[in-house]
Amino acid sequence: MNSRKNLFIFSYMALPVSLYFVFVLVPYLGAMAISLTRWTGTSTLDAIEFRGLQSFQRILSDEKFWSALSHNLLVLIVMPICTLALALLFAALFTQGLKGAKFFRIVFFFPQVMSVAIVAIVWGFVFHPTMGILNGVLNLVAQAFGRAGSNFPWLGNVNTVLPSVISVAIWQAVGFYMVLFIAGMQGIPEELYEVSRIDGASAWVQFWSITIPLLWETIRTAVVFLTIAAMDMYTYVTILTNGSGGPSRAADVLATYMYQQAFGGGNNSNPFGYGTAIGVVLLLIILMLSALGLRVTRREVNEY
Amino acid sequence: MAPPTPPISSYVNYSIPAKNGASWSALLKVFAYVLLVFWAVIVVYPMVWSLIAALKTDAEIFRTPWSIPAILQFENFGRAWKKAQIGAYIGNTFLVIVPAISFTLLLSSMAAYVLARFEFTGKRLLSTMFLIGMMFPVFLALVPLYLVMRYIKEFTGIPMLNTFHGLIVVYIAYSLSWTIFFMTGFFKTLPKEIAEAAMIDGASHSQVFFRVMLPLSKPGLVSAGIFNFLGQWNQFILPTVLMSNANVEAGQTRYVVSQGLYYFQNQQMYQSDFSGLFAAVAIVTLPTLIVYLVFQDRIEKGLTVGALKG
Numbered sequence: 001m002n003s004r005k006n007l008f009i010f011s012y013m014a015l016p017v018s019l020y021f022v023f024v025l026v027p028y029l030g031a032m033a034i035s036l037t038r039w040t041g042t043s044t045l046d047a048i049e050f051r052g053l054q055s056f057q058r059i060l061s062d063e064k065f066w067s068a069l070s071h072n073l074l075v076l077i078v079m080p081i082c083t084l085a086l087a088l089l090f091a092a093l094f095t096q097g098l099k100g101a102k103f104f105r106i107v108f109f110f111p112q113v114m115s116v117a118i119v120a121i122v123w124g125f126v127f128h129p130t131m132g133i134l135n136g137v138l139n140l141v142a143q144a145f146g147r148a149g150s151n152f153p154w155l156g157n158v159n160t161v162l163p164s165v166i167s168v169a170i171w172q173a174v175g176f177y178m179v180l181f182i183a184g185m186q187g188i189p190e191e192l193y194e195v196s197r198i199d200g201a202s203a204w205v206q207f208w209s210i211t212i213p214l215l216w217e218t219i220r221t222a223v224v225f226l227t228i229a230a231m232d233m234y235t236y237v238t239i240l241t242n243g244s245g246g247p248s249r250a251a252d253v254l255a256t257y258m259y260q261q262a263f264g265g266g267n268n269s270n271p272f273g274y275g276t277a278i279g280v281v282l283l284l285i286i287l288m289l290s291a292l293g294l295r296v297t298r299r300e301v302n303e304y
Numbered sequence: 305m306a307p308p309t310p311p312i313s314s315y316v317n318y319s320i321p322a323k324n325g326a327s328w329s330a331l332l333k334v335f336a337y338v339l340l341v342f343w344a345v346i347v348v349y350p351m352v353w354s355l356i357a358a359l360k361t362d363a364e365i366f367r368t369p370w371s372i373p374a375i376l377q378f379e380n381f382g383r384a385w386k387k388a389q390i391g392a393y394i395g396n397t398f399l400v401i402v403p404a405i406s407f408t409l410l411l412s413s414m415a416a417y418v419l420a421r422f423e424f425t426g427k428r429l430l431s432t433m434f435l436i437g438m439m440f441p442v443f444l445a446l447v448p449l450y451l452v453m454r455y456i457k458e459f460t461g462i463p464m465l466n467t468f469h470g471l472i473v474v475y476i477a478y479s480l481s482w483t484i485f486f487m488t489g490f491f492k493t494l495p496k497e498i499a500e501a502a503m504i505d506g507a508s509h510s511q512v513f514f515r516v517m518l519p520l521s522k523p524g525l526v527s528a529g530i531f532n533f534l535g536q537w538n539q540f541i542l543p544t545v546l547m548s549n550a551n552v553e554a555g556q557t558r559y560v561v562s563q564g565l566y567y568f569q570n571q572q573m574y575q576s577d578f579s580g581l582f583a584a585v586a587i588v589t590l591p592t593l594i595v596y597l598v599f600q601d602r603i604e605k606g607l608t609v610g611a612l613k614g
Binding site: 034179 | 333336337339340343344346347348349350351353354357365366368369370411412414415417418422424430433434436437439440441443444445446447448449450451452473474476477478480481484508509510513534537538539540541545561562563565566569570573578581582585588589592593595596597600603604605
């Protein structure tokens, strides 16, 4: 009987586990190993030379790496704050029983199911200097105030390219976190609100003293997700800047820089070793930030 | 981003007594709706505008973003489908995701069933191992994954890079984590007694799984299928690294949709066909829109379930 059970377990787990091992786990672990080597990747495994932490030393003095990292950090500050604020606001409105809430919810969530590639292509047009609607709208406003319009290149200017990319990411993310918070808010017992209403608390006070504390665990989850998303940004940056990282690489992030080093050809003498080293640093940063995020937001869990 | 708060807010609180609370909340309501409509416009308008642009001529697109097509240019869609090969990209995508989704669902539910219903040594380790895959961004694995694919060819002679079967296998592997997690939760909700009854009647573990548990888990499989459809239809990073169009004859493209769209967008620098590109965007968005509108409830619940319980 027991051997029948074991055979069953083995035969059902064998294929999924081996696929997962070969194509997911081995690459993640392999990244650690390759980052310690010098390897062009064009020759066989024999051509790998062990170089220890050389690639990591090179990272320390690589200005482009630090500039890309600083862009990630800007994303990390701006995107979660804006996304959380909008998502919480909408979720709070939708749990008040507003008429038409369902319709708005469906609309607001839709960007989340669109592919990042399509979102980026559409917004690439929105930001277009002459035929884009962003300048179209701004020029209408300018005309109304008797000013001349402009053809400002949002994605072609060093100062605006990164904020533009970030706003697209926020645009797409808000719906997801909104639905997440709505689900969390619906789990808060109605009596808590009723009791505080009798005590004369305003909706504003209720939001800060009941909703936010009881939603705290969900918000923490959201912070970790947004941290990971902020350290990624690969598809947005690639498509919105046509793979260039923006003018003077002003929107380059670690993921796009890594891709460019590993697969972008160019004059890198150690594409795979250096590319994966950047990936490993990125992984460490993500793990550190997630742990830090969870730590900073840790509170007594509210039982109810 | 939001329109300015009406200055009345503070004024109302102080000087108007509580019995006017109704008009205060009415005002708040108006403000809420203004905000909601404002965001709805920001969400919807770029898409509606792209759809209108898909029906314009290039000249109309360039003139002003507000122009209305004089004649609806439906041939943009035909040109996008054939000349820009969107049809071929969509065909390739289905060729990859139909088997990928089927096997993802089969393999994931097998593993999930075992993880949900059986005790055995190493179970915790396996569960943790699958969970890790949900936390790490895919691009961290890109370089080594590319090398794994190359070395499989070296050791077994089976080409993996730039092949449809290679992409299928990778899609399955990267969909396992989430799908196993989702299906494990689902199997745990099914009553144990049915399986036990079937076992007493002499059914084997496999028969119980395929004849009893799998049919019972249909709703879960449908949800998991929708998510995998959305995820795999939209996949961009994996095919970018694993699928190249180099060395293929004209009309034999290997690209999948998101890759093909990006390629088409890049082509605009050399040979502009903006109306065709807008039409292509509309064509590719359509399947997602339909799936979303039909399964909206399930998608909302399913997408957030992983986040809330994870």
